[in-house]
Amino acid sequence: MKAPQHLGLIVEGNVTKSVILRYPGLAEHIGPIKASVFSVAQRVSKFIRAGVAVNSYESFAECEMILIRMPDAAVDRVVREIVASQLNVSGICFVLCESWLPTSVLAPLQARGALVATLLGIPAESAHWFAVEGEYAALKRTKRLLNDMDASVVELKPGTKHLYFAASAFAETLPRALFASAQKALRACGLSGNHLYAVMEEMAQSMFRDISRGARAGWTGPLMDCPEEIASDYLTRLRSTRPDMAVLLSDQLKLAEPFMMQRLRRRSKKANVPQPQI
Numbered sequence: 001m002k003a004p005q006h007l008g009l010i011v012e013g014n015v016t017k018s019v020i021l022r023y024p025g026l027a028e029h030i031g032p033i034k035a036s037v038f039s040v041a042q043r044v045s046k047f048i049r050a051g052v053a054v055n056s057y058e059s060f061a062e063c064e065m066i067l068i069r070m071p072d073a074a075v076d077r078v079v080r081e082i083v084a085s086q087l088n089v090s091g092i093c094f095v096l097c098e099s100w101l102p103t104s105v106l107a108p109l110q111a112r113g114a115l116v117a118t119l120l121g122i123p124a125e126s127a128h129w130f131a132v133e134g135e136y137a138a139l140k141r142t143k144r145l146l147n148d149m150d151a152s153v154v155e156l157k158p159g160t161k162h163l164y165f166a167a168s169a170f171a172e173t174l175p176r177a178l179f180a181s182a183q184k185a186l187r188a189c190g191l192s193g194n195h196l197y198a199v200m201e202e203m204a205q206s207m208f209r210d211i212s213r214g215a216r217a218g219w220t221g222p223l224m225d226c227p228e229e230i231a232s233d234y235l236t237r238l239r240s241t242r243p244d245m246a247v248l249l250s251d252q253l254k255l256a257e258p259f260m261m262q263r264l265r266r267r268s269k270k271a272n273v274p275q276p277q278i
Contacts, residue, residue, distance in 0.1 A: 008063035009033045012070030019121040020097050025149035032059045057085035065093040089114040093141045103134045133161045
């Protein structure tokens with residue numbers, strides 16, 4: 001007789017783009033699957049080729065961990081349904097997957113003895129990475145499951161998901177406007193096709209290499225290398241020829257200036273030379 005599975009799944013909405021549910025190795029762990037409509041649970045079971053559709057939350061009684069994967073709007077309702085059910089949640093680890101909602105949305109379950117955490121996929125090309133935030137015991141249990149599937153996991157300190165949100169916005173979302181403008185400027189210079197994308201990639205990789213070197217790396221690029229009078233002239237010409245780019249660049253320079261000046265002060269102090277003006 002096949003041993004019972006100890007991982008449950010509560011699901012709503014479209015899961016075809018879910019990274020965690022399509023992750024290799026997860027299927028062998030999944031047992032009961034529940035959705036608000038039984039036929040949806042059946043379709044999910046067929047899609048991931050694992051588990052068995054169930055009608056009640058009480059069917060999760062033997063589960064050590066339950067993954068919750070659904071639209072944010074459905075989470076509060078489902079949590080209330082679980083609390084109102086006859087399922088004894090004490091000791092069960094509930095993990096809200098692929099949602100920016102804070103772990104506190106699972107507080108009603110935690111108040112009844114459940115372990116709670118949230119999980120997000122980290123964009124990566126060469127490997128599968130996940131970030132997990134929640135209480136310590138839930139983090140360890142979730143990390144153990146993902147490590148068994150050969151996934152890499154980073155643990156976020158409890159209550160710091162807002163900081164991870166900021167990091168993600170700084171690194172993934174906000175630079176898109178800047179890189180799009182850089183691409184537009186390079187096109188105006190006459191670059192296109194493979195040359196355009198090769199130059200863009202090299203610029204991005206150079207920036208990342210400098211950042212990854214941490215304190216050992218200085219600020220590089222035209223703002224540090226170009227003579228002040230030349231940079232001023234170029235910015236004036238940019239305001240005349242491409243005012244849209246000039247406004248964006250000016251706004252970003254104001255944000256970057258404190259960081260650049262801090263680096264310049266350190267460098268000037270070590271070299272005992274006057275500080276240049278940005």
